[in-house]
Amino acid sequence: MSIAIIGAGAFGTALAVALSANRPVTLWGRDTGWAGTRENPRLPGVSLPDTITITDDLMLATHADTLLLALPAQTLRGFLTSHAALFARKVLVSTAKGIDLTRLTGPSTLIAETCPQATIAVLTGPSFAADIARGLPTALTLACADATAGRALQHALSTPVLRLYRTTDVSGAELGGALKNVIAIAAGTVIGAGFGDSARAAIITRGFAEMTRLATRLGARPETLTGLSGLGDLTLTCTSAQSRNFRFGQSLGTRAEFDSRTTVEGAATARAVAALAARLGEEMPIAAMVARLAEGAVSVENAMETLMTRPLKEE
Numbered sequence: 001m002s003i004a005i006i007g008a009g010a011f012g013t014a015l016a017v018a019l020s021a022n023r024p025v026t027l028w029g030r031d032t033g034w035a036g037t038r039e040n041p042r043l044p045g046v047s048l049p050d051t052i053t054i055t056d057d058l059m060l061a062t063h064a065d066t067l068l069l070a071l072p073a074q075t076l077r078g079f080l081t082s083h084a085a086l087f088a089r090k091v092l093v094s095t096a097k098g099i100d101l102t103r104l105t106g107p108s109t110l111i112a113e114t115c116p117q118a119t120i121a122v123l124t125g126p127s128f129a130a131d132i133a134r135g136l137p138t139a140l141t142l143a144c145a146d147a148t149a150g151r152a153l154q155h156a157l158s159t160p161v162l163r164l165y166r167t168t169d170v171s172g173a174e175l176g177g178a179l180k181n182v183i184a185i186a187a188g189t190v191i192g193a194g195f196g197d198s199a200r201a202a203i204i205t206r207g208f209a210e211m212t213r214l215a216t217r218l219g220a221r222p223e224t225l226t227g228l229s230g231l232g233d234l235t236l237t238c239t240s241a242q243s244r245n246f247r248f249g250q251s252l253g254t255r256a257e258f259d260s261r262t263t264v265e266g267a268a269t270a271r272a273v274a275a276l277a278a279r280l281g282e283e284m285p286i287a288a289m290v291a292r293l294a295e296g297a298v299s300v301e302n303a304m305e306t307l308m309t310r311p312l313k314e315e
């Protein structure tokens with residue numbers, strides 16, 4: 001199996017470092033002006049080994065048979081549409097955590113729509129780029145509907161410090177990764193606003209209930225949601241200031257400025273979730289509130305009051 005990573009942001013670069021322990025890896029980025037230094041400014045302090053070929057030549061990168069797509073979720077559809085011919089018969093592994101706002105689908109469906117002959121997989125779970133790049137022990141979910149291809153990917157992408165668990169539930173795995181970002185914004189907001197750790201625990205738990213309700217309605221298996229890609233990543237992202245989604249939430253809570261160039265997948269996904277929930281007639285009060293908070297349509301105090309004064313119900 002030959003591997004290229006498409007997207008030289010923090011996560012693509014971290015994956016390149018981890019996987020280069022097994023074999024040579026190609027890392028493609030649209031802006032690789034930093035390549036001569038062997039240090040990506042998006043992942044400072046990490047020196048890239050010589051076994052990684054850094055390139056901005058997409059033709060060269062797509063010589064590999066297996067391509068890991070490490071682009072932000074809202075850019076994936078446009079990127080795949082523009083370059084579909086290069087990706088047509090590849091094994092495509094998405095690492096994006098989001099729901100596309102225009103199509104209201106996850107990355108695997110975007111890939112299926114643009115590259116119908118590709119083998120599709122999803123790599124997701126609790127894993128900060130900086131942790132992976134430093135070689136810290138990490139466990140992820142590898143989801144592929146084709147069990148044979150999934151098994152081959154699981155073995156090829158595992159290393160002594162990167163342990164992959166396998167599932168055929170692609171939809172469940174990618175929805176867990178997308179939805180946890182929305183709840184992480186809510187958790188960050190609660191902490192930023194000083195509502196306390198008890199309120200955060202409530203947001204995590206009720207947020208997980210929302211995640212499970214929507215994902216299972218969309219065909220996910222409940223046990224996938226309780227795995228690494230769901231509960232695992234939700235736990236990480238709602239409790240660590242390493243998370244950009246959590247920090248964005250904190251900035252809403254404290255009314256501090258936030259660098260708009262930072263990748264925060266949960267804001268767009270919250271809007272996508274609100275639209276999906278309306279279409280399906282599902283109640284997603286926390287996600288709906290995150291969508292309004294991120295747009296500045298409601299104050300943090302009003303958001304919390306609205307959530308706390310909803311009609312009382314069974315758990």
Ligand SMILES: NC(=O)C1=CN([C@@H]2O[C@H](COP(=O)(O)OP(=O)(O)OC[C@H]3O[C@@H](n4cnc5c(N)ncnc54)[C@H](O)[C@@H]3O)[C@@H](O)[C@H]2O)C=CC1
Binds near residue numbers: 031070130
């Ligand atoms: N950073 C992390 O710890 C983790 C990130 N992820 C996911 O990985 C995906 C990528 O995130 P990061 O690498 O962290 O983001 P990043 O913000 O560090 O990098 C994004 C990269 O995508 C490139 N890019 C953006 N639009 C593009 C386009 N239209 N064409 C080509 N390249 C484009 C940018 O130039 C940049 O190199 C996201 O979906 C994120 O949720 C998943 C697990 C962990």
Ligand SMILES: O=C(CO)COP(=O)(O)O
Binds near residue numbers: 097125128264265
């Ligand atoms: O998905 C992640 C960890 O698993 C990274 O989270 P952020 O995108 O919020 O930084």
